Amino acid sequence: MxxxxxxxxxxxxxxxxVTAADARAALEPHLPQRPKGRTIVVGAGKGSAHLAAAFEDLWDGPVQGVVVTRYGYSCPTKSIRVMEASHPVPDAAGLAATDALFEAVSNLGPDDLVVALICGGGSALLPCPPQGLTLEDEQALNEALLASGAPIGVMNAIRKHASGIKGGRLAALAHPARVVSLVVSDVPGDDPAQVASGPTVPDAVTLEDALSLIKARGLELPPTVLAGFVRAPMPDDPVFEANEVHVIASAxxxxxxxxxxxxxxxxxxxxxxxxxxxxxxxxxxxxxxxxxxxxxxxxxxxxxxxxxxxxxxxxxxxxxxxxxxxxxxxxxxxxxxxxxxxxxxxxxxxxxxxxxxxxxxxxxxxxxxxxxxxxxxxxxxxxxxxxxxxxxxxxxxxxxxxxxxxxxxxxxxxxxxxx
The missing domain is CATH 3.40.1480.10 (MOFRL domain)
Known part of the structure; x- marks a missing residue:
């Protein structure tokens, strides 16, 4: 006893x-300037619904968008849609959520603002198998990585090359709108590109680097998954030039x-x-x-x-x-x-x-x-x-x-x- x-x-x-990472307290000092155009909120992670609700309360202006959280982690919001999906293994609801985030950031202009609310758990909640792969392939990859004992940085480096949304791809799609990523870090070292595998934050890990990590750790991944790997955009890509990234809470x-x-x-x-x-x-x-x-x-x-x-x-x-x-x-x-x-x-x-x-x-x-x-x-x-x-x-x-x-x-x- x-x-x-x-x-x-x-x-x-x-x-x-936990209180030190409270959504409202973390967001308030990091709110971006209100844009001339629309404000679109997207987000993913176990705390994304609470971040969305807090953002609505703090934001002085109209806002719309969509975030995805784990089943049972939702909370009431006003105008931002909250979707739920499976964690830690992706499911079909996650695919629908990914499509909804893509739709939210499509056809935006340079006067529009995208606020990305990103926190831990987003990798599994945003499945997006590249052309030639299926949800089952992404599930198999996730299960193999989770069972391997590999550090989170290694898992994310691999996952973002087997995805159509991770590794900055969501932010690239939002271009020419400005993207401000507000990140609650759940990764050692607080690298925002690692949180949720960085849907709006690219990093410099290349496809060759990811394949080297797989080989060095002796990871046995399905051949179909390996064949479907695609290159993620690099941080020096011009589409990211006007974007901002802020880590607003951390361990x-x-x-x-x-x-x-x-x-x-x-x-x-x-x-x-x-x-x-x-x-x-x-x-x-x-x-x-x-x-x-x-x-x-x-x-x-x-x-x-x-x-x-x-x-x-x-x-x-x-x-x-x-x-x-x-x-x-x-x-x-x-x-x-x-x-x-x-x-x-x-x-x-x-x-x-x-x-x-x-x-x-x-x-x-x-x-x-x-x-x-x-x-x-x-x-x-x-x-x-x-x-x-x-x-x-x-x-x-x-x-x-x-x-x-x-x-x-x-x-x-x-x-x-x-x-």
Missing amino acids: IDPTKQAFLTSLFDAA RLSLEAAASAAEAAGVPAVILSDAIEGEAEVIGQMHAAIAREVATQGRPFKAPIVVLSGGETTVTLRHKDGRGGRNTAFLLAFAQAIEGMTGITALAADTDGIDGSEDNAGAFADGGTAVAMRAAGIDPADALRRNDAWGAFDGAGTIFKPGPTGTNVNDFRAILIDG
């Missing part, structure tokens, strides 16, 4: 991180807000990094090693302290029927590595409110969590091997379910060491 006071404290830090800003909230509560905080990548299990073991060192040796930090980190870990799928996501996988490895210790309590959660395949954002763990799993008839090591971290934490009764948050700045980890 997690100490309720510590659980409430860690939850307050998660809430502070860094959210972790800093959580650190401030901890210190306001009288607990010192340290941020390891906002850009941690790697296999979730390994990253969990690394964080546990740091927590043990602090608890037993008083280094590299003195307790009491909260250790914060963010980024995007990955999970190599070994069993496709497993339940859970990267944050619960991280925490399951962490829980086993601190078993029997007192004075260490952790929360790992996805800031969008959903971690993987179930309805939880993540979970809590302390030195007794692995014991509680065994008492429930669950072997935590076996659950980790079977990719069933959700089942393990559900058995222990420490699942964390805040519900959809309306934003997405990726993984959030908070470890309280007060022993």
Whole structure:
């Protein structure tokens, strides 16, 4: 049983991180000038509906457009249409949403403005197989990449060369209208071209680069998909000259807000990094090693302290029927590595409110969590091997379910060491 006071404290830090990425607060300082012509809003990602609603409230003038979000992540809007589609594997509703975004930015002039509201999850929500490929081909590519354990940057570099909308193509279609991209970053390093595979933001990764990444990582992709790869436009293409890109919220800003909230509560905080990548299990073991060192040796930090980190870990799928996501996988490895210790309590959660395949954002763990799993008839090591971290934490009764948050700045980890 997690100490309720510590659980409430860690939850307050998660809430502070999410609030720092609030749609209205993030948008307001970055609103573009009102154009002479029309204002068209397009968007994609798990938080795009909330961004659209906030933009409508803030914008001084008529606006129209369309955004696509994950099923269950919609919210009321006035004039901007909200569509829903599947995440993380694309579906036919995503194809319809892609067509709607294309239609929204077609036939615009130089006096028109396109505001692109882009956040994490947009890659899967905007399927657009190039000529010769099908939705099934794009689904197969996405599933292969998700199962590979490849970092998000590698996955996006590959995906944007097997798409008709990613890699800046949506912005290219909007030309000669000016495109202002307002991006909520969920990627390590906050490169806006990587968020949602950059539908309005090109990058310099070439087709040859993408093919080299596939070969270097030994990724086995369907031959039909490889044959259908197409070149994405480069950043120096003249169609992008008048465009603007702003990162309006990120893991860094959210972790800093959580650190401030901890210190306001009288607990010192340290941020390891906002850009941690790697296999979730390994990253969990690394964080546990740091927590043990602090608890037993008083280094590299003195307790009491909260250790914060963010980024995007990955999970190599070994069993496709497993339940859970990267944050619960991280925490399951962490829980086993601190078993029997007192004075260490952790929360790992996805800031969008959903971690993987179930309805939880993540979970809590302390030195007794692995014991509680065994008492429930669950072997935590076996659950980790079977990719069933959700089942393990559900058995222990420490699942964390805040519900959809309306934003997405990726993984959030908070470890309280007060022993």
